Amino acid sequence: MPIPKTHDLRRKTRRRWKLVKGVVKFLMSFFLHRRRTKYIDAVKFVLGQLGEWTRVKHSMCNLVNNVVKIQRNFRAFMVVKRERCDLIAKEWTRIEENHLASFFKLYTELIVDEEMQKTAAKNFSYVKSKRRASMSFQQGNIFGQIQNELGLDSHKNVAGGHSLAESTVDWTPFRIPEAERSTMIGRYYMAQLRRHSRGKANILELFQNALKMKREAVNFLKFFGEDVELSQGKMEERAPTPRPQVPEKVHQYWFPSEETVLDMIALSVDQLTKANILPFRDHAARKAGLKGNTFWRGNESTLQKLWQQMFSRRGDIKATAPTELVPSPKHSKSLKNMDDVFDTFTPRYKDNNADQGDWDGDDLEEAPF
Numbered sequence: 001m002p003i004p005k006t007h008d009l010r011r012k013t014r015r016r017w018k019l020v021k022g023v024v025k026f027l028m029s030f031f032l033h034r035r036r037t038k039y040i041d042a043v044k045f046v047l048g049q050l051g052e053w054t055r056v057k058h059s060m061c062n063l064v065n066n067v068v069k070i071q072r073n074f075r076a077f078m079v080v081k082r083e084r085c086d087l088i089a090k091e092w093t094r095i096e097e098n099h100l101a102s103f104f105k106l107y108t109e110l111i112v113d114e115e116m117q118k119t120a121a122k123n124f125s126y127v128k129s130k131r132r133a134s135m136s137f138q139q140g141n142i143f144g145q146i147q148n149e150l151g152l153d154s155h156k157n158v159a160g161g162h163s164l165a166e167s168t169v170d171w172t173p174f175r176i177p178e179a180e181r182s183t184m185i186g187r188y189y190m191a192q193l194r195r196h197s198r199g200k201a202n203i204l205e206l207f208q209n210a211l212k213m214k215r216e217a218v219n220f221l222k223f224f225g226e227d228v229e230l231s232q233g234k235m236e237e238r239a240p241t242p243r244p245q246v247p248e249k250v251h252q253y254w255f256p257s258e259e260t261v262l263d264m265i266a267l268s269v270d271q272l273t274k275a276n277i278l279p280f281r282d283h284a285a286r287k288a289g290l291k292g293n294t295f296w297r298g299n300e301s302t303l304q305k306l307w308q309q310m311f312s313r314r315g316d317i318k319a320t321a322p323t324e325l326v327p328s329p330k331h332s333k334s335l336k337n338m339d340d341v342f343d344t345f346t347p348r349y350k351d352n353n354a355d356q357g358d359w360d361g362d363d364l365e366e367a368p369f
Contacts, residue, residue, distance in 0.1 A: 081189060084254055088185050092176075095261045099294050100171045103284045106292050173279045176268045184264050189254055191311045196253045263306055266297035 176184075256264070269285040280286075284295035297303060 081186075085182070085185050085189055088189065088254075088256060089181060091256070092181060092185065092261050092264070095258055096175055096265060099262070100174060100284070103293060103295065104171045106290075107284075110290075174283050176265060176272075180268050180272060184268050187311055188256065188260075188264060192254045260310075262294060263297060263310065266295060267303060267307055267310075269295075270300070270303050 266285040269280050269283045272280040273283070273286065284290075284293055285297065287293055288296055288299075290296065297306065
């Protein structure tokens with residue numbers, strides 16, 4: 001075997017050392033890249049956690065701010081509600097006292113007339129003795145003696161200290177208790193507020209739909225090359241001039257009328273009677289068939305319908321008896337153009353069950369009957 005030369009050995013050795021150095025550098029670069037990638041992943045994880053924490057903190061800050069806004073608005077709402085309910089309570093007290101005084105004057109007059117008729121029938125005699133008849137009538141006529149001695153009159157038109165009803169009858173126990181009155185007023189105010197807010201939302205939706213239809217009509221005319229500004233000018237020329245409006249008295253939606261207050265008194269009396277509170281068993285709201293009794297609102301079924309009408313959750317839903325459908329007068333006329341034909345169409349919905357499902361029995365607040 002021939003012995004290799006020295007310069008060949010050196011060349012092979014250098015080449016092999018180069019390979020070793022290259023492999024070592026490659027491994028060092030690989031491990032360095034691997035270590036840096038690991039560090040980068042750790043930094044990314046930390047930054048991700050920091051970003052999530054800042055998002056959570058921002059969300060919690062928004063939640064706290066929203067809760068503070070809700071609390072602030074709720075306090076303002078309660079202040080306004082308390083002031084308005086106090087005004088309604090004052091009106092309730094005024095109406096209740098006036099009508100109670102009027103009712104007991106009327107009731108006293110009816111009782112006095114009835115007693116006088118009984119006394120006259122009891123002392124009736126066929127003997128024509130005016131002296132004897134007058135003496136017997138005066139002995140049995142207690143109310144007449146009271147009128148002569150004390151100067152009190154039983155007629156309902158008499159007021160002040162000369163009225164027999166105001167001087168002898170104490171009708172204050174028949175006033176609705178403060179707790180029941182506050183509960184009824186609060187329920188009425190919330191029902192009116194709900195109706196008002198829903199009415200405003202419906203009006204806003206109506207105007208938005210009208211504006212949307214107007215835009216669609218304008219786009220339709222522009223598509224066929226119609227001059228929209230010229231068409232609007234012609235419509236404005238043909239439009240009638242508006243009449244000057246007479247300023248009307250502003251009526252607050254939450255303030256009840258006198259009839260509404262009497263309705264609430266009748267409902268409160270019915271609840272107190274069913275709770276076995278004795279004075280209200282003889283309240284004027286439970287005396288039917290008495291002419292001039294403004295407290296009487298009907299029997300139990302009528303009061304239940306009145307309750308549903310006043311405190312329904314659907315706004316202006318009226319619990320009335322079903323009536324027969326009357327055909328519209330425009331359908332009985334002859335159809336002259338396509339507009340009349342389109343007016344006779346009725347909308348049909350694809351899913352009637354879904355629409356009817358929203359109108360369940362829970363939409364009406366149950367009356368305590």
